[in-house]
Amino acid sequence: MNRFKRFITGIRFRLMSWFIIILALVLFIFSAFVYTRQSQDLQDTNLNRLALKVRQLENLFQFEGLQSMQDVRQMMPTLVSSGVALVQEDEILVVADADAQWTVHIGPVSSEDIHQLVTTAQEEITDDQPRLQDFALVNTETKQNHQYAFLIVPVEARGRMVGYMLLGRPADPTGQLPRLAATLALASLAVLAGAAGVGYWLAGRVLRPVKVITRTARQIGDTDLSKRLNLKSSDELGELANTFDDMLSRLQAAFERQRQFTTDASHELRTPLTIIGLETGRMLTGRRTPEEYEQVLQTIQGENDHMTRLVNDLLVLARMESGQTHLEQEEIDLSDVALEVVERLAPLAAAKGIRLEAGDLPETPVLGDRGHLAQMVSNLVSNAIKYAPAANGWVRVESGLNDSQVWVRVEDNGAGIAPEDRLHIFERFYRADKSRSRSDDKNDPGGSGLGLAIVRWIAQAHGGDANLESEAGNGAVFKVTLPRRK
Secondary structure, eight states: OHHHHHHHHSHHHHHHHHHHHHHHHHHHHHHHHHHHHHHHHHHHHHHHHHHHHHHHHHHHHTGGGOSSHHHHHHHHHHHHHTTOOOSOTTOEEEEEETTSSOEEEESSOOHHHHHHHHHHHHHHOOTTOOSGGGOOEEEEEOTTOOEEEEEEEEEEETTEEEEEEEEEEESSTTOHHHHHHHHHHHHHHHHHHHHHHHHHHHHHHHTHHHHHHHHHHHHOOSSOOOOOOOOOOOSHHHHHHHHHHHHHHHHHHHHHHHHHHHHHHHHHHHHHHHHHHHHHHHHHTSOOOHHHHHHHHHHHHHHHHHHHHHHHHHHHHHHHHTTOOOOOOEEEEHHHHHHHHHHHHHHHHHHTTOEEEEOOOOOOEEEEOHHHHHHHHHHHHHHHHHHSOTTTOEEEEEEEEOSSEEEEEEEEOSOOOOHHHHTTTTSTTOOSOGGGSSOOOTTOOOOOSOHHHHHHHHHHHTTOEEEEOOOTTSOEEEEEEEEOOO
């Protein structure tokens, strides 16, 4: 029962039903037109034949020389007895005077039919209709249950109507119209039956992409959004499938970002939380000196600062990748931004014994968000300070431009980036120097492992990109290119 209900309520069945209804209406209109046209043609044929027969009878009776209806009375018996073929076997001829007091007939017609015919003639023919072209066509049925078409002809003598002549022949002598109606009905039913099968098959083919979409949607789980329809079609269903694929890609990207955020946060927070737990547990196992308590509190504070930076950077990157970050569009000199970052981070570099210097900084006009561009340059400089050698390290910041782009470059004289690390250096939490991922140096600025990922996102959000341009052993050179403001 449920299966039948789903069948009759399905789109496929409804499409087929509408197709059959419209086709049935078209066939009905066509059949009605054909039947009506054939009936009219048959009627016109009968009328023409009757009109020709009337002219022959008029010549035979010589109506133009009549003095009265009495002449016709005298002529009829003679003509009938002489064997003249006044009418065909299936035709009817009735002659009556104006008052219908006298009638004579030839053919398969009863007295009751004659009375009906004469009565009809009196209603149809008046003194105002004396000519042939004004004759009316009247239908009646005889005892033989045949439909007849009659032509009612007024008989005139001395300029006035003195009687009637009614000539009739079967309206459809060969039964053509019933056979035509039956043929049209059977043909229409056959066409509708065939159209139902073809329409159901075509609807199934048209809706096949919908089944693919449904089957794919059922295969998609909470943890697997990799399924795609990949319909190679340019019609509306193909457009729907492409939209569905795009939606799945966006959902997959959103879930991946959420999963990445959760994984990154749990992974990176595990180490500082473990350190805090171990230090506090060690302190609680017995009484300690004030110096030991102070050292543990400093460790806890350092881990807390690290977790704060980590959470802040995670939230910033999550907002960026989810499209929740709004970038202002204002005219900015990128060199001024770089110079401000150098002045702000100079104390940090000095504390490590690193020489932070500004190189050539010509005017570099861009259109963008000053705060995010400052964060981008600051992340590059902080990263360079972190990995520059403490003894004789230096970091240089410079900028430049060409016809279509501006750039800012941050260079240090550290160990550089190994070839196997170059492709991953802008990924989250990726550190080329694993031994320095967590430094015990109090003056080390530390990091969350997200700085370079944030740098690339800000650069790409402004229509540019960030790249590594150095070789291993020759320090690191990071370069950001942005579109030049026209």
